[in-house]
Amino acid sequence: MKLLYHALSSSSRRVTIVASILGVPLELAPVDLRDKAARAALERKNPNSKIPVLEDGDFVLWESNAIMQYLCERSPGQTLYPTELRARMDVQRWLSWSAAHWSTAIGGLGWENAWKKLAIGGEPDPEQVKRHEALLSQFAVVLDGHLASRTWMVGNDLTIADIAIATPLMMTRLARLPIRPYGNVQAWFARVQELPAWKATEPPPLG
Numbered sequence: 001m002k003l004l005y006h007a008l009s010s011s012s013r014r015v016t017i018v019a020s021i022l023g024v025p026l027e028l029a030p031v032d033l034r035d036k037a038a039r040a041a042l043e044r045k046n047p048n049s050k051i052p053v054l055e056d057g058d059f060v061l062w063e064s065n066a067i068m069q070y071l072c073e074r075s076p077g078q079t080l081y082p083t084e085l086r087a088r089m090d091v092q093r094w095l096s097w098s099a100a101h102w103s104t105a106i107g108g109l110g111w112e113n114a115w116k117k118l119a120i121g122g123e124p125d126p127e128q129v130k131r132h133e134a135l136l137s138q139f140a141v142v143l144d145g146h147l148a149s150r151t152w153m154v155g156n157d158l159t160i161a162d163i164a165i166a167t168p169l170m171m172t173r174l175a176r177l178p179i180r181p182y183g184n185v186q187a188w189f190a191r192v193q194e195l196p197a198w199k200a201t202e203p204p205p206l207g
Helices: 010-022 036-045 064-073 085-120 126-149 160-171 183-193 196-200
Strands: 002-005 027-030 053-056 059-062
Touching: 002 010, 010 064, 010 160, 010 196, 036 053, 053 064, 059 064, 064 085, 064 160, 085 126, 085 160, 126 183, 160 183, 183 196
Parallel strands: 002 027
Antiparallel strands: 002 053, 053 059
8 A cells, every 4th residue: 555645744644653553564655745746646646635645556545534544444453443333433523523623723823833934934923823722722621621531532542533633733842832731631642652653653853
């Protein structure tokens, strides 16, 4: 299987972490999103012009949450994506929450505080920063409360819900994410960062 990805993409890292945990070999194909030819080739695989994209023979799959689930379904005996109905739906709940709320807020701060200057030489828009900080705080309260009495997001074991929610936090320093007040989130994220698969997929320093 081939993965079109970028090492600094948190969505890409979700997939490489899952593959590492499951022992699924992937051919990693870096995509330079600044290159017009590379972008055009990517759009032939994913019309949204986003990474990651998984190629498994003639099957092409995009959206990182779907790719994580696909890799799990191909791996008998895995525990990252529970088979019991209620546990699986709980994972699905948090995958949806992450995509709709958490990643959106973090992505907005990532753009304003990190990528905007690199991409177009622009400075952060204070109003946009304030708006996304408010959103992040709103959802960090939810996450912090959920983690108050548990080690992992769902049940007693690591799942793809943890991986989906944790990977955007790799931007904490660069995006200046205001998560320090949330002690339960910080403790949980520290546990995720101790995973061998997290360390094995650490991207190179920016620049």
